[in-house]
Amino acid sequence: MLRVRRWIRTIAAVLGLIVFVGTLPSAAQETVKIGVILPLSGPLAPTGQELRRGYELMVDIVNNVYPELAALGLEVAGWNGIPSLGGAKIEPIFADSRGEPAVGADMARRLILEQGVVGLMGAYQSSVTQTVATVAERHGIPLVNSDSSSPTLTTLGYEWFWRVTPHDMIFDDDLFNLLDGLVEGKAPGVPAVPKDSIRRLAVVVENTEFGSATGNDIVNRLAPERGYEVVEYMRYQANSPDLTSETARLVNSGADVYLFASYVSDAILFMRTLALRGAKPTLIWGQNAGFTNPDFVQALGPALHGVLTRSLFIAKIGEVRPIAAAINELYRQRYGTNLSEESAREMLGVLAWAHALNNAGSTNPRALQRALNELDIPGDQLITPWQGIKFGSRRPGEKNQNIYATGMIGQYQYNPETGGVTLEIVYPFEAATADMVFPFPGWD
Amino acid sequence: MDVVLDIGISGVLMGLVYALLALGLTVIFGIMDTVNFAHGEFLMLGMYAGYLTYAYLYPEPLAGVPVAGLVGMLLGVLAYTLLVKRLLSGPPIAQIFGTFGLMLFLRYGALAVFGPNLRSATQGLVVAKRLVVGGLTLDAAKVVAAAGSAFLFGLVYLMLRRTKLGLALQATAANREAARYMGIDTDRMNLIGWALGGATAGMAGALLVNFYYVSPTVGMVFSMITFTTVALGGFGSVPGALIAGILVGLIEVFTAQVISPQLKLAVIYTVFFLVVLFRPRGLLGAR
Amino acid sequence: MKIWGIIREAFTFSDLSRGERIGLALLLGAIAVFPWVVKDGFARTVAVQFLYYAMLGLSWNFIGGYGGQIDLGGAKNVGFGAYGVALPMVLWDWPFWLGLPIGVAFAVLESLVLGLGLLRLRGHYFAIGTLAVALVWEELFVYSEWTRGARGLLLPFKRAPDYLYMQLTPVGFHYFIAALFVFSLLWLNWFRRSKLGYQLRAIREDEDAAASLGINVLAAKVKAYCISSVVAALGGAFYAVYYGFIDPDSVMHLDLSIMIAMTALVGGAGVLWGPIVGAAVLIPLDRYLGAWFGGGGILGMDFLIYAVIIMLLAAYQPKGVAGLIEALVLWRLKATGRSTAGLRAVGGR
Structure with a gap:
């Protein structure tokens, strides 16, 4: 009998916990929510953590003023949030795909439908990115990818998918x-x-x-x-x-x-x-x-x-690109290692988002779609030796690929x-x- | 011919390592008919015990072997007293899922505690050292691990055959009821079986640190192959595990060489399936 | 007409207790109105996941629950169903309904041939044999260039809902999986009171005794194993069109096999509604834990909580929720001083 009572108590406690967590108030309002899907657990968890740091640092640079970076000519470092949106801060909402395509797609649905994100980023493994891109396409929410390199992704004809990074x-x-x-x-x-x-x-x-x-x-x-x-x-x-x-x-x-x-x-x-x-x-x-x-x-x-x-990124590039050196130094102070390819490519993705949001002046999906299609970030804003970020086609059948990425x-x-x-x-x-x-x- | 000899030897070396991984699992199964799904995670914690000893106490991975053995033994004892003992009164499916839960718990517990990074030992007596024997170049770390495996097999085998405790363990394995009537404390035998299984898994882990990376998910890499080895050799058979380990090592290298590296696991699993089908008790099945 | 008899049998729930019948009716009602009441998108995806896993758990119950044969390779049939639909669709643009029978037929054929060998094994050995078979299939699908190996298959994307290719709206998918789920439930309901069902229960209790009663043990087991594969393959076909992408990792992996068996274990193996309750506990728990803890805080926190629940259940209540309810009913009857002699086992075992 005692055992049964103990069980009831356990179940009640678990249910209570679920109800409690479910009703926690959501964070502050005046933000632009971007959903970020990453393999934060599972076999690729180490990479997932590395990717996450890149997002966090760049979001911080966009949301707050960094005078020393602004002095080097980095436009977003002078911003205090997105200027055309009244200084709204970017709020990345991280979701764990576990590296599984199905979980990635479910997380994308959750981010879009429940948490009201205006855009998505991620999801590293190309197989996960494929299912996430399909969800984004169905719901008409922009997905800016900066970390998947399967060439197929930009040949599917999707209208809500853009890739900043070079492909394989x-x-x-x-x-x-x-x-x-x-x-x-x-x-x-x-x-x-x-x-x-x-x-x-x-x-x-x-x-x-x-x-x-x-x-x-x-x-x-x-x-x-x-x-x-x-x-x-x-x-x-x-x-x-x-x-x-x-x-x-x-x-x-x-x-x-x-x-x-x-x-x-x-x-x-x-x-x-x-x-x-x-x-x-x-x-x-x-x-x-x-x-x-x-x-x-x-x-x-x-x-x-x-x-x-x-x-995609080698820390030594700082010798020829002062912005890269300064950002790398910032990253090193915060996390103790050099920027890696993983963290660097996500910084570029956030950068693309920041400019697109500012150009659109709205979080309306159509406006964002247009802003992304017309995006043109000059090379001097980047930490990589590219000519810039501009989406287009480099091969027959390709669409929304950053044509300057190398x-x-x-x-x-x-x-x-x-x-x-x-x-x-x-x-x-x-x-x-x-x-x-x-x-x-x-x-x- | 040289190629055959060359990869044949590396197959045997790796096979002995697989055999060592299988030893603890087969001992536990032999005594109490329970498959320990968390065995790969025991190995993983043994690797961490070995690596942390190397990193913080003494910069020699081999020094971690006894430490890892103790950690593994403790783990086995805890797992048995806190969980497995309770599972035994339930249906077989409870045992399968109970140890499966333990596997998840240890794997993700390690992820929470140690973080996701891969760690590797970079210095030590046999780390990244070559051993040249008669014109053949061998990996010293694997030779040491294989020798350790052979030694532990001998030890366990002798213990089972020559000591009173060993005979009691065997009696329990053969017939639990009869053993109980003869005054053997079968519960204690189970406990000893888990302690022994944990200790060998721990030591195997520490030996692996010499040439393998350590990560919270590393148990996954080895657990299926360990499972196969045990089934192939016969559940509960100690000499069977040794022979099956070497067999698995050889099948692996020759499949990769002759057919395709991509199919090596498929071929191992097929052999495993055929053996289970035609000799369900394995090549040297005890009962 | 025999067929009408079967259909009538499938809809007969009279041997269940009143509480169980009310519970089932409430569940079916809730599934029917769910998309119109709940507007929360994530809850909807969780509901689809729940129905999908409940269905796979029901498929496991045929052989694992009623037959007592612990199948640890259920994922292979899900894979066959999924690839049966996806491969012809990608290669030759075949619609869903043409691919579906191919996948199901392959699953049945494979289960028939291998089942004749596998089902001679008993206990642990059968469990391990199924494990090995499923692993070989997964490796072969990864290896084969024809199935596009580990790269997986991305199904053609249709912008408008399409009933030939089964690309539906979220609500459409909900009713699609709900229909498959109800179909599986009715089949299992027929099965458990059919001759085959009684034969399997006899085999579960004592294989040798069953044989001595003149039951063809192997034939009975193989039949149930094949039925189980049909239901699982249907689930796989749904998965392929729902996510629009499959690879061996997502539809053939060991984790899926384990998960299938686990839904039955948690709810109660060999109980009609066991897998449903199991999926209702596990899937929301898994998804919500993943959603809340997966993104931040302690790494792998969701899996840790999950692991603890599994261990507790295995250690204290291996009969799952069904066992828990049995214990509760027993306790109440005793507390009120009534006789427990007339107590029926739950779920029409």
């Missing part, structure tokens, strides 16, 4: 521009190399959406177009307990260049296993994701000397004096911050 095909182009540049002698500090020393490629990608998209693009489009030979195209099981045989296969393929698309856990395992085998390709490149993650750098340290990674390629370089590893920019060549280490020095 643009990033892959950058890689082959770098390879061609090596042959042509354009790479910083490297005399022209014979094409035969980098002609044979091994493409190693994880088997989910991100990896297969990159792999197929390189293998089917770019390698034949630019005259490279793919000697090994390996799609491997993501989150494998062991990658020994994959590594053996890779080394035995005799490829000159190893190209990876991996999340952080697999990236760490691959590099460690390759190092132990003493693999010696002439070049190693990673398609961002795992290769720029701070945990990756912490785990491998000096062993990364010479490894290349594509990135990537960068960085190289980890070990400094024996400081004992630290820095990511130096080697591409675009004109923004290079150091001479490129070529060929890859190996692990001995």
